[in-house]
Amino acid sequence: MDRQDVIILGGGLVGLTLGIALARHQIAATVIDPADPDKILAAGFDGRASAVASAPWRMLQTIGVGERLEGKGCPIHAIRVQDGLSPESLMFEPSADDGALGHMFENRDLRLALDATARATEGLTLLRPARPVDVHRDLDGVRVTLDDGRSVSGSLLIGAEGRQSPTREAAGITVARWRYEHVAMIASIAHEKPHGHVAYEIFYPAGPFALLPLIDGPDGAHRSALVWTVDEKHAPAMLGLPDRAYQAEAEKRMGRMLGAVKLISPRSSYPLGFHHAARITDTRLALVGDAAHGIHPIAGQGVNLGYRDVAALTEVIVEGMRLGLDPGDAQLLARYQRWRSLDSFLVASATDGLTRLFGIPGRTARTVRRIGLGAVQRLGPLKGRFMAEARGETGAMPRLLQGVGI
Numbered sequence: 501m502d503r504q505d506v507i508i509l510g511g512g513l514v515g516l517t518l519g520i521a522l523a524r525h526q527i528a529a530t531v532i533d534p535a536d537p538d539k540i541l542a543a544g545f546d547g548r549a550s551a552v553a554s555a556p557w558r559m560l561q562t563i564g565v566g567e568r569l570e571g572k573g574c575p576i577h578a579i580r581v582q583d584g585l586s587p588e589s590l591m592f593e594p595s596a597d598d599g600a601l602g603h604m605f606e607n608r609d610l611r612l613a614l615d616a617t618a619r620a621t622e623g624l625t626l627l628r629p630a631r632p633v634d635v636h637r638d639l640d641g642v643r644v645t646l647d648d649g650r651s652v653s654g655s656l657l658i659g660a661e662g663r664q665s666p667t668r669e670a671a672g673i674t675v676a677r678w679r680y681e682h683v684a685m686i687a688s689i690a691h692e693k694p695h696g697h698v699a700y701e702i703f704y705p706a707g708p709f710a711l712l713p714l715i716d717g718p719d720g721a722h723r724s725a726l727v728w729t730v731d732e733k734h735a736p737a738m739l740g741l742p743d744r745a746y747q748a749e750a751e752k753r754m755g756r757m758l759g760a761v762k763l764i765s766p767r768s769s770y771p772l773g774f775h776h777a778a779r780i781t782d783t784r785l786a787l788v789g790d791a792a793h794g795i796h797p798i799a800g801q802g803v804n805l806g807y808r809d810v811a812a813l814t815e816v817i818v819e820g821m822r823l824g825l826d827p828g829d830a831q832l833l834a835r836y837q838r839w840r841s842l843d844s845f846l847v848a849s850a851t852d853g854l855t856r857l858f859g860i861p862g863r864t865a866r867t868v869r870r871i872g873l874g875a876v877q878r879l880g881p882l883k884g885r886f887m888a889e890a891r892g893e894t895g896a897m898p899r900l901l902q903g904v905g906i
Contacts, residue, residue: 502530502625502650502651502652502653503528503652503653503654504528504529504530504625504652504653504654504655505522505527505528505529505654505655505656505817505821505827506522506527506528506529506530506654506655506656506657506658506817506827507529507530507532507642507644507652507653507654507656507657507658508529508530508531508532508658508660509532509533509632509635509644509657509658509659509660509661509667510531510532510533510658510659510660510661510662510665510789510791511531511532511533511535511537511626511628511660512533512660512662512789513550513607513610513611513614513789513803513806514660514788514789514790514803514806514807514809514810515531515533515658515660515661515788515789516531516614516615516618517559517560517563517565517614517806517807517810518658518660518788518809518810518813518814519531519618519621519624519626520563520564520565520614520617520618520621520624521559521563521810521811521814521900522624522814522817522818523621523622523623523624524563524564524621524905525814525818525905525906526623527623527817527818527821527827528623528625529623529624529625530624530625530626530627530652530654531618531624531625531626531627531628532627532628532630532632532644532646532652533626533627533628533629533630534628534629534630534631535628535629536628536629537615537626537628537629540611541608541611541612541615543608544766545608546607546608546611547606547607547608547686547687547688547765547766547768548606548607548686548725548768549604549605549606549607549688549712549714549725550604550605550607550610550802550803551576551602551603551604551699551712551803551804552573552602552603552604552605552610552803552804552807553601553602553801553804553807553891553892554599554600554601554602554603554891554892554893555804555808555891555892555893555897555901555902556803556804556807556808556811556892556901557602557603558900558901558902558903559807559810559811559900559901559903560807561903562900562903562904562905563617563900564617564621565613565614565617568612568613568616568617569605569609569610569613571715572605572606572609572613572715573603573604573605573609573715574603574604574605574697574713574714574715575600575602575603575697576600576601576602576603576604576697576698576699576712576713577593577594577600577601577696577697577698578591578592578593578594578601578696578697578698578699579591579592579593579601579698579699579700579701580592580698580699580700580701581701581703582700582701582702582703583703584702584703584704585702585755600697601699601891602804602891604699604712604713604714604725606688606714606725627646627650627652630646630647630648630650631646631647632644632645632646632647633645633646633647635657635667635670637657637782637783637784637785638783638784639783639784641653641654641655641784641828642654642655642656642657642784642785642828644657654828655784655826655827655828656784656785656786656817656826656827656828657784657785657786657828658785658786658787658788658813659671659785659786659787659788659791659792660787660788660789660791661791662789662790662791663773663775663790663791663794665787665790665791667785667787667791668777668787668791668792671782671785673777673778673779673780673782673787674777674778674779675775675776675777675778676774676775676776676778677773677774677775677776678773678774679771679772679773679774680707680772680773680774680796681731681732682706682707682729682730682731682732682771682772683729683730683731683732683735683769683770683771683772684707684727684728684729684769684770684772684797685726685727685728685729685730685735685738685739685767685768685769686725686726686727686728686767686768686769686770687725687726687728687763687765687766687767687768688714688723688724688725688726688763688764688765689723689724689725689726689747689750689761689762689763689764690717690721690722690723690761690762690764691722691723691724691758691759691760691761691762692722692758692759692760692761693722693757693758693759694722695711695713695722695724695758696713697713698713699711699712699713700754700757702753702754704753706729706730706731706734707729707730707731707772708727708729709726709727709728709729709753709754710726710727710728710797711724711725711726711754711758712724712725712726712727713725717764721764722758723764724758726750727797728750728753729772732771735769739767739769743763746763746767747760747761747762747763772796772797773794774794774795774796774848775793775794776792776793776794776844776845776848777791777792777793779837779841780792780809780836780837780840780841780844781833781834781836781837783830784828784833785833786813786833786836787809788806788809788810788813789803789805789806789809789810790802790806792809792840792844793805793844793845793848795847795848795851796851801847801851801892804892805844805847805848807892807901808840808843808844808892808898808901809840809844810900811897811898811899811900811901812836812839812840812898813836813840814898814900814906815898815899815900815906816832816835816836816839817832818906819906820832820835839896842895843894843895
């Protein structure tokens with residue numbers, strides 16, 4: 501039986517990042533994932549793009565992933581928020597000294613960089629594809645039996661399998677959840693005018709219409725990722741539109757501010773929902789990423805919440821083991837619970853509140869929203885708070901998010 505300090509179930513963006521971060525700090529970790537890496541790294545597997553906020557980007561650089569992403573991300577220099585096509589907008593634009601608010605990466609580039617870094621990281625074991633068939637946790641440790649008969653034992657189990665985490669369900673952890681009855685349509689587009697490194701969040705009663713800047717294509721085409729939220733009952737018809745009609749409707753929604761647009765990727769969609777675990781720890785168990793919390797993509801904070809989990813949990817485990825504690829020690833898990841539960845709940849509540857606020861129809865609600873946007877634009881401290889949240893720089897920041905090793 502193979503013995504590890506930490507066993508991570510789930511090798512997605514968050515689970516693999518956690519494995520790399522732990523192993524870079526001399527903590528023996530194993531990542532177990534049922535997906536075949538050759539399939540998930542293939543072109544066309546995941547056409548989405550993710551915004552990596554500036555603080556998590558510092559962590560990726562610190563643990564050696566950033567160097568494999570150089571030149572592949574588009575810096576976000578400003579975020580423009582507006583209610584429909586109203587001229588009243590809120591512009592988050594930090595000073596040049598503060599650097600970018602974050603970087604946009606195509607998910608395939610993130611996966612390739614994480615995979616290459618993980619394979620090269622000493623002390624990190626990758627079992628892929630491998631499926632757990634029996635997971636046993638008790639006060640003495642953790643044992644995972646795989647479908648091929650192998651067994652791995654350790655001191656701490658990490659649930660990083662995503663929204664439908666079987667580890668969370670097996671632990672009997674209560675989850676608050678609801679559906680938004682909305683669908684997010686995802687595509688990459690080329691457009692006539694440059695985006696200027698600005699991310700646009702345009703709110704309509706049916707949901708936000710987001711344009712997220714990507715680096716120009718090899719042919720010099722200006723590109724953005726489109727995340728278009730529609731009522732779920734309209735989604736089949738919208739997804740079934742011919743490309744020309746879909747492009748024309750997208751141009752109308754963005755007020756043609758980027759000129760003519762053209763789809764350059766297949767369209768995909770996924771239903772939107774909210775879930776938040778009542779607790780993120782159990783006996784020798786910790787949850788990270790979507791296994792712990794899933795939010796609306798309205799502010800692009802989904803994967804960044806998971807990266808905050810990674811930074812905090814890594815610091816807790818590394819510091820605890822240096823003091824001679826077991827990585828699954830109840831004291832360490834209690835510290836992780838305290839550190840992450842409030843922050844993740846506040847972010848989840850804020851995104852849910854924004855979704856509901858901008859979804860209220862009617863002239864009165866629209867007027868109130870536009871007055872509010874104007875007020876935030878004029879109030880420096882409040883605007884600065886929003887920008888700090890967008891960067892992932894609020895609360896007690898783990899050292900990895902500051903770009904410092906532990």
